[in-house]
Amino acid sequence: MIKAIIAFLVKVFYQLASPKHFYRIAGKLIPWFGWFAAVLLIAGSIDGLFIAPVDYQQGDSYRIIFIHVPAAWMSMFIYMVMATSGAIALIWKIKLADVIASSSAPIGAAFTFLALVTGSIWGKPMWGTWWVWDARLTSELILLFLYLGYMALESAIEDPRAAARACAILAIVGVVNIPIIHYSVEWWNTLHQGATVSKMDKPSIHLSMLIPLLLMAVGFKLYYAAAVLSRARNKVLLTEQNRTWVKEVVGLESGVKHG
Amino acid sequence: MTPKRKNRLILVLLIIVGSGLAIALGAMALKENIQYYLSPLDVKAGKAPEGQTFRLAGLVANDSVKRDKNGLTVHFDITDNVETITVTYTGILPDLFREGQGIVATGKLEGVVADGKPHFMAEEVLAKHDENYMPPPVQDALDNAEKVNAERVKAAGEKTQ
Numbered sequence: 001m002i003k004a005i006i007a008f009l010v011k012v013f014y015q016l017a018s019p020k021h022f023y024r025i026a027g028k029l030i031p032w033f034g035w036f037a038a039v040l041l042i043a044g045s046i047d048g049l050f051i052a053p054v055d056y057q058q059g060d061s062y063r064i065i066f067i068h069v070p071a072a073w074m075s076m077f078i079y080m081v082m083a084t085s086g087a088i089a090l091i092w093k094i095k096l097a098d099v100i101a102s103s104s105a106p107i108g109a110a111f112t113f114l115a116l117v118t119g120s121i122w123g124k125p126m127w128g129t130w131w132v133w134d135a136r137l138t139s140e141l142i143l144l145f146l147y148l149g150y151m152a153l154e155s156a157i158e159d160p161r162a163a164a165r166a167c168a169i170l171a172i173v174g175v176v177n178i179p180i181i182h183y184s185v186e187w188w189n190t191l192h193q194g195a196t197v198s199k200m201d202k203p204s205i206h207l208s209m210l211i212p213l214l215l216m217a218v219g220f221k222l223y224y225a226a227a228v229l230s231r232a233r234n235k236v237l238l239t240e241q242n243r244t245w246v247k248e249v250v251g252l253e254s255g256v257k258h259g
Numbered sequence: 260m261t262p263k264r265k266n267r268l269i270l271v272l273l274i275i276v277g278s279g280l281a282i283a284l285g286a287m288a289l290k291e292n293i294q295y296y297l298s299p300l301d302v303k304a305g306k307a308p309e310g311q312t313f314r315l316a317g318l319v320a321n322d323s324v325k326r327d328k329n330g331l332t333v334h335f336d337i338t339d340n341v342e343t344i345t346v347t348y349t350g351i352l353p354d355l356f357r358e359g360q361g362i363v364a365t366g367k368l369e370g371v372v373a374d375g376k377p378h379f380m381a382e383e384v385l386a387k388h389d390e391n392y393m394p395p396p397v398q399d400a401l402d403n404a405e406k407v408n409a410e411r412v413k414a415a416g417e418k419t420q
Contacts, residue, residue: 053394053395054394054395055392055393055394055395056393056394056395056398057355057388057389057391058355058388062392065392087271090267090270090271091264091267091268091271092264125353125354126353126354126355126386126388127353127355127385127386127387127388128352128353128354128383128384128385128386129383129385132295132385133295134295135293135295169274172271172274172275173274173278175275176275176278176279176282180282180286187286188290188293188294188295189294189295189296189297189298189316190295191295191296191363191385191387193387193388193389193390194389194390195390196390196391196392204390204391204392205391205392205393206392206393206394208394209392209393209394
């Protein structure tokens with residue numbers, strides 16, 4: 001029984017790894033992810049901006065956490081996806097893993113930038129400064145540079161296979177930065193406060209504020225899923241453009257449009 | 260897993276372990292420099308560079324904030340509940356500054372003022388807010404519970420006497 005389940009999962013895995021099936025399955029999944037993301041983001045924003053109570057210390061200003069915290073989580077999550085895909089691509093030579101990694105990079109960079117900018121806007125009134133070079137802020141800035149470096153490296157190498165391999169190695173080396181970002185507030189003295197939700201202890205946030213935060217976090221994740229799959233679909237079409245299945249898909253789709 | 264894939268897996272793990280080790284050694288060597296601030300305890304232990312700018316952090320001690328009448332100069336004590344250092348600052352304080360609040364001050368320890376202790380002359384004061392988020396009524400309830408509890412402890416103490 002267990003053997004049959006494993007065999008089935010392996011089959012699904014290999015099917016997903018084939019560009020043709022990936023293109024078809026991703027096309028079906030994207031609208032689901034996209035619509036659920038939209039619903040959750042709208043619900044989370046309304047809850048976060050209008051329903052959640054003010055903070056005892058920061059008043060209304062704390063509401064920026066509903067963007068800042070999910071964006072910062074995504075910046076780390078997407079990097080982990082890139083590093084994992086990079087490792088899979090290096091070890092099993094699955095081309096689709098490279099496609100997922102390179103499709104993730106600009107989205108991850110955007111979330112990192114968003115986390116840095118919202119943190120800065122929050123820092124000015126709350127801390128009294130836009131920026132400090134403490135361990136948390138600096139390591140998050142390094143993450144932004146890792147994303148930008150990844151994209152620069154990818155476009156600097158002409159041979160796509162060599163580029164993918166170099167990028168995978170860069171992503172794997174850079175993964176060291178992720179635990180540093182997460183634990184920076186524990187390992188060193190920082191101006192940034194400690195972890196509120198992602199810690200072993202009970203979250204130190206009131207339930208009425210935690211709910212919109214989690215709605216936004218799941219909404220961001222689903223948005224990423226939809227965005228990365230659409231980007232990956234386009235890339236798959238480009239890299240496989242000489243295959244018959246792509247010609248069929250493109251011919252069929254344009255045929256439907258013109259018909 | 261084919262031997263080729265196994266080798267590549269080992270290579271990937273080696274990259275992660277190797278770069279992790281390098282970063283860990285570097286971070287350990289730089290541990291003191293990565294610290295964003297020192298506590299009053301660190302300063303009393305002599306960790307503060309003499310005559311140079313550093314950051315000092317702690318809580319603003321209760322009933323210690325005094326404002327000079329003629330200007331923006333403020334004097335207050337920073338404490339880590341063990342040691343206390345008096346800070347003098349001229350300028351605009353952040354919104355969250357108040358007694359009991361965690362703050363980070365940048366400045367220098369300067370010679371002996373009237374009371375014989377070195378004062379910390381701050382050039383910049385930043386507020387450090389905590390990781391707790393809760394609506395004001397909850398905070399009121401918590402304060403209230405603390406008060407009730409303190410009274411209970413007091414009453415119990417009186418009973419035993």
